[in-house]
Amino acid sequence: MKQIRNFSIIAHIDHGKSTLADRLIQFAHLVDDRQFRDQILDNMDIERERGITIKSQSVNLPYTSRSGEEFELNLIDTPGHVDFSYEVSRALASCEGVLLLVDATQGVEAQTLANLYAAMEHNLVIIPVINKIDLPSANIDGVKEEIEHELGLDPESTLLCSAKEGRGIQEILEAIVARVPPPKGDIDKPLAALIFDAQYDSFRGTIVSCRIFDGTLKPGSVIRPMSTGATYKVEEVGIFRLKPEPVKELSAGMVGYIIAGIKTVGDTRIGDTITLDANPVSEPLPGFREVKPVVFSSIYPIASDDYQSLAESLEKYKLNDAALIYQKDSSAALGQGFRCGFLGLLHLEIVQERLEREFDQSIILTVPSVQYRFGLADGTTVTVDNPAHYPDPTYIRTTEEPYIRANILVPERYVGAVMKLCLDRRGVNQRMNYPTPGRVEITFDMPLAEVVFDFYDKLKSITQGYGSFDYELIDYRESDLVKLDILVNGEKVDALSIIVHKERARDRAVIVCDRLREEIPRQQFKIAIQGAIGGKIIARSTITPFRKDVTAKCYGGDISRKRKLLEKQKKGKKRMSVVGNVEIPQSAFLAALKTDNE
């Protein structure tokens, strides 16, 4: 077997993971320096802009060590956000070692911890790397101390680098070769390949990224993803060198891709095991689970004529994002649309942005909701993620909502502000840890619904960027939930209904009523906007009617201009939804559905 090393880089956002990956690729001379595009692995626009990796990618790097031995290093990039923690865990399962990247100025953060634990679970060799040592504010000794105390790693094993300036890159490569063990595996055993990613290519269908644990795979073989049982004939196997490069075979220990006429990425499941149909393994590789969405929202086209186009766009989008689930939904106010499930709020935002940018869709998303559980009088339990399906309140016996455990790491001076934020968000059961002097690890149990709004942004702002945050879903807990309806002239606007905690209902209602008052144009009658729970009005605002709307003069020279104005207004009206007899422009929905509280 060739000298192979499979590794991943884990880091907190902004700690320089993509820059380091770029340097490693550059060092392998896979690409001309002049053609070098920064952050080659992050090739989606959004990833580039946000500086985060959404899809896992891998790249095969040839490397000749100082001792003259030839290696093939497989760098498996991991998504850098808590929404995609399952994808991270599958990428890590495909490796034998990780580079744990820590920013020399920021030190260890919550996500670093979470990622470290994930790597430890997979028994990976961990190589700590301190990045950004070129910065004047770099505190190498301090970070080393954190690595020792907070992470429990040997500070002497820590490497130093500046990915930006290209310093320390070869030392990292040497450490990978020396410290990361070669992959184990038996080419004579039945094929067991772990899917850690799948991407859609409009010409070739689904390109499955996988790590071969045992056996070999050649074009022509018939494979079977074990969770679905479907079979496919392999057309091509290969390795990633920025572009896919076909090879004769993939064998145990290798990381590469499979093209096998799989139509959509939805036909593959990340974490699933691929085996040969003719000679299957008896047990799939461990750790597979179905990814379940935790945040739900409905997507509607802004112009109802665009429903078909939205449907087609979602279908195409879904080819490349198996985690998004959707089904038809409809609203009296917004017409036909789709109820969608997302891995988290970032995932939701990514879907929204990509539909708008890449598919040119103008869309409205309803307020994100989590999945609530209601125990009913007849003893059954229903799960509801859509306020439209809120059960009849008279039959509800118990109400529960999902809780997360939030792990927050902040400099000591922000503890007060963070505690207040968490308590405001109904955080309970807090614990505090002082891993190193000056830094505090705060753990809170909080309703997921409180986090999906703008918790992370708020945390960042009150800690001036120093707070870091990670969470895991823990359980469902009893909670006092109500359905808040918004009424316009007495008619319910279904798209604006939300399920909220009772204590939150009034604030939310006031905000929505005020925003609608600003956005709904005056009409010839008075418009009352109300927030209500059941029959009880808890907030109200009023739009005064037009008293007079007529121009004094209209003679020969005024007619064309006036008609053009009316034509424009008529066009605008077409884009309005009518609730009762009130016309509501889409901008009002957008404003009312905004989640921030300013």
Place this chain on the structure above:
Amino acid sequence: MNIKDRAKRGNRMNPQSDNMPGLYIHIPFCKTKCPYCDFYSVTNVDLAEEWLTAILKEMSHYSNIFGTFDTLYLGGGTPTVLSNTVLVSLFRELRRHFNFHDDTEITVEANPNDITLEKLALFKLLGVNRLSIGAQSFNDEELLLLKRRHSVKGIEEALYCVNQAGFLNFGIDLIYGIPGQPMASWITSLQKALGFKPTHLSCYQLTIEQTTPFGKMLQEGNLQGIGEKQGKDFFLTTSRFLENNGFMHYEISNFSRKKRFRSRHNLKYWKHVPYLGLGPGAHSYLNGKRWWNVKSVKDYCYQLSQGLKPIQASESLSPEQLRLEKLFLGLRTNEGIKIDVAFPDYQTSASLENMVKNRLITVRGDRLIPTKKGFLMADRLPLLFP
């Protein structure tokens, strides 16, 4: 008033001529500019001779296109700033180039300051049978604010001349909603105007257009327009007051003593009857096509001197556009619109019921007639139809 007078006061001899075209002449000159006005005019009256040469050429472009006119309207600007010789040439050439029906309504807009018995005698001679007097207010302070060049006394003298000269069919233009104007002052203006027995009144709420000096003052905070509620009060009070005095409120801003004293010319604009507009900035309409002239005396004269029509732009109206115009123009008048214009597929919807319930329109036979409340909302009303 005896029967003979009645006949003189513009009684329609041929009621079938409703679809005959109208002719508008734009006289783009004013001695002074009023700060609220957004009609096109220049203060260099010396250009009138050049303008006359040009408009004579423009007439020749349209000699045989429109057929027989039954209204002629001289507007502006200020038609009364034209010299007698220019007026005489203008009318001579108009009659040479175009056919006019025997019963043609010939209106001239007149500034009270320019009205003399001599001028009126000339108008009579030229066949003018209707005057529209730009009085605007019977309050000197208000006239000063509007920068009118006449005083209340000037108006009264002019109207005395009008009566003297035997012009029985005349209208008075008035403006309400002048900043600082109390309702009582407005009612006084109306009463004084009525004292001169006009057949027609145009009562415009002061509209502050952005492009005017008033518009600039408004932007800079040196002027305050009246609010919606006040506007509504003025409008309804005016309507009620004039109706109680025997006038018919036949268009948003227009009132006539009898149906026959409505401005026959302006009705053509509101009923999509063809009209030809001559002069800078004038609009014309014929067979679903509308075009308008350049809004510059200089360009206008130049283009005509080159043998070209001075047209700035034109548009052909689609059936849908025509319908929309019929809708919003009709809803500005007390004749309203035919129900099949409002609902072309003969399916009246809940929107009609709502409009009736909200007392914006009433249904009379096959027509939808706007109420006073409908008049107040005339700019929104068309949007309530399919």
